[in-house]
Amino acid sequence: MGKKATYREQRLLTRKERGTFNDACERAATYANRHGGVLEVAEHFLDRSGWSHATFGIVSVDCVGRVLRYLDTGDTYSLTLGQEDDGDVFTTTWGDWYKQAEREHCEAEGVISCGCCGEFTPLEFRFCESCGRPVSTGE
Numbered sequence: 250m251g252k253k254a255t256y257r258e259q260r261l262l263t264r265k266e267r268g269t270f271n272d273a274c275e276r277a278a279t280y281a282n283r284h285g286g287v288l289e290v291a292e293h294f295l296d297r298s299g300w301s302h303a304t305f306g307i308v309s310v311d312c313v314g315r316v317l318r319y320l321d322t323g324d325t326y327s328l329t330l331g332q333e334d335d336g337d338v339f340t341t342t343w344g345d346w347y348k349q350a351e352r353e354h355c356e357a358e359g360v361i362s363c364g365c366c367g368e369f370t371p372l373e374f375r376f377c378e379s380c381g382r383p384v385s386t387g388e
């Protein structure tokens with residue numbers, strides 16, 4: 250019983266066995282950093298690995314002066330690949346990156362991000378300078 254898998258089926262099986270999109274992202278980051286260290290190389294690697302359907306091009310997000318270029322997966326907290334300036338390509342989610350960048354900015358500047366409007370207010374203030382609401386320390 251069972252006919253021999255066609256070449257195409259075999260290829261699909263092989264791809265499946267090569268793991269998840271997250272695994273592919275890790276490999277793509279490693280590959281890209283060995284070959285020029287740019288996000289575009291990682292994108293091509295993913296496309297060639299059969300994941301072209303999983304990303305929708307390179308987009309960027311900025312947080313208080315820092316810019317992350319990343320592969321859009323259509324989801325804030327799904328793993329993808331990103332790059333800041335000329336740094337290494339790394340795996341991240343843009344949501345986590347944003348939170349981290351914001352946290353680092355707050356620590357460096359002694360400010361807190363308003364839970365209502367997102368503006369930054371000095372830590373010692375109890376009310377947001379921008380919207381006047383009480384500044385909450387919870388995330």
Ligand SMILES: [Zn+2]
Nearest residue numbers: 363366377380
């Ligand atoms: Zn506010």
